[in-house]
Amino acid sequence: MTSFSDLKITRQYQNALEELGFEKPTPIQIKAIPAIRSGQHVIGIAQTGTGKTAAYLLPIFHKIGYAKGTAARCIIIVPSKELVVQLVEQVTELTPYTDIRYVGIYGGVGRKAQAKAIHEGADIIISTPRRLLELYEKEHIQLNKVETMVLDEADRMMDMGFRGQINAILEVVPTKKQNLLFSATFSARVEELSWNFMDFPVKIEITPEATPVETVEQVRYDVPNFLSKIRLLQHLLADEESFHRIIVFVKTKKTANAVFNALSFIASEQKRLIHSNKGQNTRINAFKDFKEGKIRIMISTDVMARGIDIKDISHVINFDVPTVYEDYVHRIGRTGRAFRTGAAITFVTKADKYHVKKIEEKIRMFIPNRLIPESVEITETPFHENQEMERAIDQQKIKDDPNFKGAFHEKKSYKSKIKQKKTKRPPKYTGKTNSGYISKTKKVKRSSKKGRHKK
Numbered sequence: 487m488t489s490f491s492d493l494k495i496t497r498q499y500q501n502a503l504e505e506l507g508f509e510k511p512t513p514i515q516i517k518a519i520p521a522i523r524s525g526q527h528v529i530g531i532a533q534t535g536t537g538k539t540a541a542y543l544l545p546i547f548h549k550i551g552y553a554k555g556t557a558a559r560c561i562i563i564v565p566s567k568e569l570v571v572q573l574v575e576q577v578t579e580l581t582p583y584t585d586i587r588y589v590g591i592y593g594g595v596g597r598k599a600q601a602k603a604i605h606e607g608a609d610i611i612i613s614t615p616r617r618l619l620e621l622y623e624k625e626h627i628q629l630n631k632v633e634t635m636v637l638d639e640a641d642r643m644m645d646m647g648f649r650g651q652i653n654a655i656l657e658v659v660p661t662k663k664q665n666l667l668f669s670a671t672f673s674a675r676v677e678e679l680s681w682n683f684m685d686f687p688v689k690i691e692i693t694p695e696a697t698p699v700e701t702v703e704q705v706r707y708d709v710p711n712f713l714s715k716i717r718l719l720q721h722l723l724a725d726e727e728s729f730h731r732i733i734v735f736v737k738t739k740k741t742a743n744a745v746f747n748a749l750s751f752i753a754s755e756q757k758r759l760i761h762s763n764k765g766q767n768t769r770i771n772a773f774k775d776f777k778e779g780k781i782r783i784m785i786s787t788d789v790m791a792r793g794i795d796i797k798d799i800s801h802v803i804n805f806d807v808p809t810v811y812e813d814y815v816h817r818i819g820r821t822g823r824a825f826r827t828g829a830a831i832t833f834v835t836k837a838d839k840y841h842v843k844k845i846e847e848k849i850r851m852f853i854p855n856r857l858i859p860e861s862v863e864i865t866e867t868p869f870h871e872n873q874e875m876e877r878a879i880d881q882q883k884i885k886d887d888p889n890f891k892g893a894f895h896e897k898k899s900y901k902s903k904i905k906q907k908k909t910k911r912p913p914k915y916t917g918k919t920n921s922g923y924i925s926k927t928k929k930v931k932r933s934s935k936k937g938r939h940k941k
Contacts, residue, residue, distance in 0.1 A: 493519050495544055498583035506579055512537035517690045519545050522666065527687035529680060530668040536692065538668045539576055539795070542636055546610070549634065549664075553585045556607040557631035563615055563655070565642045567592040568760075568773050572795060573612050573638075586610065593617045594765075601625035615643065615651035622658055632659045635683075636666045641812065644675045656683050670819065671812045702802075702822035705856045706832045706842065711867040714858075715805060715833045716748045721862045722803070722831070723752065723783065731776075731799050734785045735817050737806035739763050745805060746785050757783040760790060788813055795823060802830045807838040811848045837875035840882040 490500050490511055511519070514532040521528050522545035532538055546560055564570055574590035581588075588610040591600045597620060604611060604627045611618070611627075621627045637643065643652065665684045669676065672691075680687065709715045723729055736742045739761040746759045758772035758781050769789075776784045777796045784790065788808070799821040808814050821828025832853065834842055846852055858864065867875075883890045 493544075494523075495519075496548065499544060499547060499580060502580050502582055508540075512541075513692045514538055514690065515541040515544070517692070518542065521688050521690065522546070522664075523548060525664055527665045527684045528667070529672070529684070529687045529689045530666070531672050531690065532668075532670065532692040538670075539573065539638070540580070542638075542666050542668060543577065543580060546634055546636075547581065547584065547586060550586055550609050553587050553607065553609055555631070556605065557628040558604065558608050558611045559631055560610045560634040560636070561618065561629070561632055561655075561659070562610065562612045562636040562638060563618065563643070563652070564612065564638045565614065565646050565648065566789060567594065567614060567769065568790065569639065570612050570614060571770055571773065572777075576795070577610065577612070588612065591617050591621065593620075597621060597625055601627060604628075615648045615655060619651055619654055629659050632663055634664045634666065635659060636668070637679075638668050639670075640667050640676045640679065641669050641671050641673050642816075644673065644679065645810065649675075649679065652679065653682065670816060673812070700822075701827045702818050703827070703829045704818065704832070704851070704853050705829070706834050706853045707856055707858055708839075709833045709835060709858065710864060711835065711871055712744075713865045714862075715835075716745070717863050717865070718833065718858060719745070719803065719805065720749065720751065721859060722801075723749065726782070729801050730782065731779070731796075732783050732801045732803060733790060733799060733817075733820055734783065734803045734805050735790075735808075736785065736787060737808070739787060741806060742785050742787055749783070749785075752783065756781055757785065760784065760786040762787070762789060788817070790820070796820065797823065798826065799823070799828060801828065804830070804832040807832060807834060807841045807845075809841055811841070811845050814845045815849060835875060837878040837882075840879070 488510060490503055490508075493511060493516070495503070513536065514530060515537050518528055518530050518541040522542060528542075530538060530541060532541075550559055562573065564573060570590045570592045574588065577586075577588050587608050589600070589603045589608040589612070591604075591611065591613045593614060593616060597617075600617075601621050604621065604625075613621075622629060637652070643649075665687070667676070667680055667684065667687075707718060709718055719734070723732065734745060736745055742759055742761050746757065749757060758776060760769050760772050764772075772781075772784070773790075775781045779798075788810075802818050802821045804814070804817060808817065818828075818830035821830065832842070842853065880890075
């Protein structure tokens, strides 16, 4: 099969695909579309950027056919608000010649308007798990006509703690329906989840789990500390011609703010910041501006690591090494999409080398080391930062060898020592003797008059 017509995709969708510049189906689409159209439950595993979304959308469109009634016939559940926005855009691009109705819903905005749009008629609902349950429980949206349910980026939903919400959704939708699960990785938790709602699914695995995109060049820099990482990042981003669209991934919101402020030499209209503390409108607008090419640099926590489809990202920079090793694959998969080339750069401190080794084992590849340019200023590591890294290294060694006792093994505090001494003291004493105290078990004869002893 070399074309969408071979997959029996109807003309209105072929026209939309041609306008978007897609000439040939990808491997995941070639295998998944026929299986989904035949009504089978499908688990699709493919490396990021290979067309997983269209692999399930196109057969769902054919199944729905045209707008009918008011109740939703398909729900698609994704882990984040950004993915809801992106998926709505993809549905819009693929359905200009049909009357299929769709609604994207997520938290952070009013429920009433979203519920109204669904009550007026929606064939497809695209939602985050929690908001879908809220609308069902409080706004009484109808889910008893659902014929197809899709869990996209299911492993990410497990990581984000949505297992309970997904199980609750499974309780309120019809048992008899087609179930689809798509992801770049297939962890044990996701496999266990699939057992709860999929009977005899077809598993389509295009590449081995956790395989990075072949078109992404991966390199690493060994950097001693935070400030040196900032200096190196500033040096790289100064090359605007090569680094024309970049995502900088960091571990925490605090680091994200620090990196954003450190790039003061770059105009504010060229950079944006996304993390969970940012307001909903701020996050959505930043994502849209970056996707449309209005801004050059996006600094983000792992909220943008999965499923985000933005063309022509030249570089992904891992300012912090992820400790969830599957996230490395998702991060670098933001570049090199749709078989384009891209580059992934990772900054590695001495405390990160353990994680890099584990990542290399996971992806079955060696990440080559590149020397820091001489023009980059390397600063001395502050005492407290060095202590933190040494503690992290100790914890890594203890994880591999529980009997290991490092320089920073747990010591008893002064208060705990005092508490221990108090618990070990002898029982309470009452009477006095010339030598000190006597046990309360000994009796001392006393006169009825205070202070007089009998002889």
